[in-house]
Amino acid sequence: MPTTSQAQSASLTGGGHPQRWLILGVICLAQLTVLLDNTVLNVAIPSLTEELDAATSDIQWMINAYSLVQSGLLLTAGSAADRYGRKKMLIAGLALFGIGSLAAGLAGSTGQLIAARAGMGIGGALLLTTTLAVAMQIFAPEEHAKAIGVWSAVNALGFATGPLVGGFVLDHFWWGAIFLINLPVVALGLFAVVALVPESKNPQGDRPDLLGALLSTIGMASLVFAIISGPEHGWASGRVLVGGTLAVLVLTLFAWWESRIPFPMLDLHFFRDRRFTGAVAGAVLITFGMGGALFLLTQHLQFVLGYGPLEAGLRTAPLALVVVALNFSGLSAKWTTVLGTPVSITLGMVLMSAGLVSIATMASGGYGGTLLGLVLIGAGCAIANPAMAHAIMSAIPPAKAGVGAGINGTLAEFGNGLGVAVLGAVLNARFAAVSLPVALAAAGSAVERDRVIDSYSAGLEVSLSVGAGAVLAGGLVAGALLRRAEKGGA
Numbered sequence: 001m002p003t004t005s006q007a008q009s010a011s012l013t014g015g016g017h018p019q020r021w022l023i024l025g026v027i028c029l030a031q032l033t034v035l036l037d038n039t040v041l042n043v044a045i046p047s048l049t050e051e052l053d054a055a056t057s058d059i060q061w062m063i064n065a066y067s068l069v070q071s072g073l074l075l076t077a078g079s080a081a082d083r084y085g086r087k088k089m090l091i092a093g094l095a096l097f098g099i100g101s102l103a104a105g106l107a108g109s110t111g112q113l114i115a116a117r118a119g120m121g122i123g124g125a126l127l128l129t130t131t132l133a134v135a136m137q138i139f140a141p142e143e144h145a146k147a148i149g150v151w152s153a154v155n156a157l158g159f160a161t162g163p164l165v166g167g168f169v170l171d172h173f174w175w176g177a178i179f180l181i182n183l184p185v186v187a188l189g190l191f192a193v194v195a196l197v198p199e200s201k202n203p204q205g206d207r208p209d210l211l212g213a214l215l216s217t218i219g220m221a222s223l224v225f226a227i228i229s230g231p232e233h234g235w236a237s238g239r240v241l242v243g244g245t246l247a248v249l250v251l252t253l254f255a256w257w258e259s260r261i262p263f264p265m266l267d268l269h270f271f272r273d274r275r276f277t278g279a280v281a282g283a284v285l286i287t288f289g290m291g292g293a294l295f296l297l298t299q300h301l302q303f304v305l306g307y308g309p310l311e312a313g314l315r316t317a318p319l320a321l322v323v324v325a326l327n328f329s330g331l332s333a334k335w336t337t338v339l340g341t342p343v344s345i346t347l348g349m350v351l352m353s354a355g356l357v358s359i360a361t362m363a364s365g366g367y368g369g370t371l372l373g374l375v376l377i378g379a380g381c382a383i384a385n386p387a388m389a390h391a392i393m394s395a396i397p398p399a400k401a402g403v404g405a406g407i408n409g410t411l412a413e414f415g416n417g418l419g420v421a422v423l424g425a426v427l428n429a430r431f432a433a434v435s436l437p438v439a440l441a442a443a444g445s446a447v448e449r450d451r452v453i454d455s456y457s458a459g460l461e462v463s464l465s466v467g468a469g470a471v472l473a474g475g476l477v478a479g480a481l482l483r484r485a486e487k488g489g490a
Contacts, residue, residue: 017138019196024138024147026192027131028154030094033185034124035158037066037101040166040178047175048113058110064228065114069121070128071413072221076213078129078406079265086130086137086402087199091190093126098186105179116179125409132405136393137200144394146333149386153327156320156381164313202399209265215254216265220410223247227417230425266403270396278481279391280411282345285474286352286384287415290377292423293356293467297370300460304453305367318371322378323385332382341387342482348384349475352377353468360464384475391482419467427456427463 017023041063048062081089100120107113132151139147169177226243233239258264270276294316301312326332336344355376362369389408396404439456443449 017198020138020143020147023196023198024135024150026189026196027090027134028151029185030090030127030189030193031131031151032154032158033182033189034097034127035155036162036165037120037124037179037182040162040169041066044166044170044175044178047170048110051175052107052110052113058114061114062110062117064225066117066121066124067228067413067417068221068224069118070124071224071410071417072217073122073125074129074409074413075216075220075266075403075406077125078133078402078404078409079209079213081126081130081133081402081405082202082400085199085201086133087193087197089126089402090130090134090193090197093123093130094186094189094193095123096120097123097127098183098190099123101179101182101186105176107176128409129402129405132389132393132408133401134197134200136398136401136404138198141394145336145386145390146330148390148393149327149330149333149382152385152389153324153382155385156323156378161317161320162313164317167313209258209261209263212254212258212261212265215250215257219247219250219254220414222250224413224417227414227421230421235425266407267400270407273395274481274485275391276395278342278478278485279345279388279395280407281481282349282384282474282478283388283392283408283411284415284418285470285477286349286388287412288419288422289356289467289469289471289474290352290381290419291416292419292421293359293464295420296423296427296460296463297359300457301370304457304460305370315367315370316374319374319378319381322375323382326379326382327386332386335383336387336390340486341391342479342486344387345384345391345482346475346479348380348382348387349471349478351380352384353380353472353475355380356464356468356471360461360468388478391478419470423463423467426466427459429459 052058077089077093097120100116100118100123103116104113104120107116132148135147135151136144165181166178169181222243226240226247229237229239229243254266255268258266259268271280298312298316301307301315307315339347355373355378357373358376359370359373362372392408393401393404396407439452443452
């Protein structure tokens with residue numbers, strides 16, 4: 001006689017859940033809340049510095065406490081969702097994120113805000129993994145590409161609207177409001193999840209891999225800490241060397257442990273599947289190139305072209321609008337079906353690479369070249385990102401959907417952090433000044449100011465070109481591996 005979990009899983013196969021599109025809207029709303037919080041804090045930095053008397057190190061920890069906790073827990077959160085129930089973990093994630101948002105909004109000191117942000121990171125890890133895992137459960141396989149396309153479009157929407165929402169809120173309210181606006185969304189999400197989302201979990205009920213969870217959390221958090229510390233403290237500094245060494249040792253121990261136990265949190269046999277390894281290689285390189293390049297682009301818009309934070313946010317919006325239009329309309333899913341996953345990923349990453357080259361070579365001449373680049377990047381993202389996520393998720397058994405989502409999220413965090421660090425280092429190698437604002441403030445004449453901007457623009461061009469090369473390489477590698485997998489089987 002089938003268990004309850006098996007019966008629930010069976011009811012979600014075939015044509016998919018009858019309310020699947022409504023449920024997808026609910027979980028995308030939860031996803032959007034987390035993504036907005038990833039970017040909205042950057043806009044509030046001046047207010048936090050003034051009202052909480054926050055030092056530079058305090059600001060860094062306000063930002064990094066969230067990303068460190070979230071990236072460290074993604075695999076563990078995905079595994080917990082598979083074992084204990086994806087709906088339960090989605091509810092827990094929303095509740096923790098809401099409590100953390102309330103604590104952050106009412107924080108009276110930098111220490112309280114840092115602690116609240118860490119708590120939000122726990123909720124964020126649960127939400128990022130369970131939303132994608134639930135989407136894979138409620139849709140039939142033939143609709144997975146379209147559902148993931150919508151999910152990916154929400155990611156782009158969160159990236160684009162974060163600075164806009166933050167700028168609007170700060171123009172009308174005090175800094176704590178950027179966190180408190182999460183509360184009504186969380187309340188609506190909790191109500192809708194309880195009422196609509198079906199429970200699903202691994203019917204085999206694997207034993208919890210507690211040591212694996214601990215090792216992956218410590219290893220990933222140490223790795224991300226080393227990456228984000230490098231640009232400011234130097235790659236040979238003690239904190240980078242200690243963090244990096246600890247990460248290598250702990251992650252090596254994690255891999256050894258996972259290969260030895262009968263019920264591993266991360267089955268290393270996944271890496272024998274060419275579809276999986278191809279998609280993983282592409283995902284790391286795409287987020288490396290895109291994360292670092294877009295980080296530099298926001299500085300270029302503000303410091304070189306002279307736009308304010310809100311204006312700069314508006315001028316990056318075309319990227320997200322193209323992604324949303326192509327994915328919400330279903331066009332990118334149709335193209336993927338016609339072209340196949342390998343060609344779609346390669347084509348998408350070629351378009352993104354061309355967009356980065358456009359920005360690198362024409363951005364100094366005004367916004368026109370940047371706009372062209374953003375449109376090309378958006379079109380590439382709309383095609384490549386859903387195909388990449390679908391390749392990763394389809395290479396993993398449905399019972400391990402949470403772990404698959406955790407892997408997808410971990411790769412994005414890792415690649416993005418590494419891209420910001422490495423491309424930032426490339427820029428710094430070409431632009432010797434401490435920072436562009438400091439160099440501009442120290443410029444004694446208009447001629448000297450122009451020389452500083454020209455030097456920065458030259459360094460930016462090299463950095464964006466490196467990012468373009470990484471994205472192009474990712475497309476070629478991923479496409480080749482996935483093509484081989486289709487020809488020769490997994």
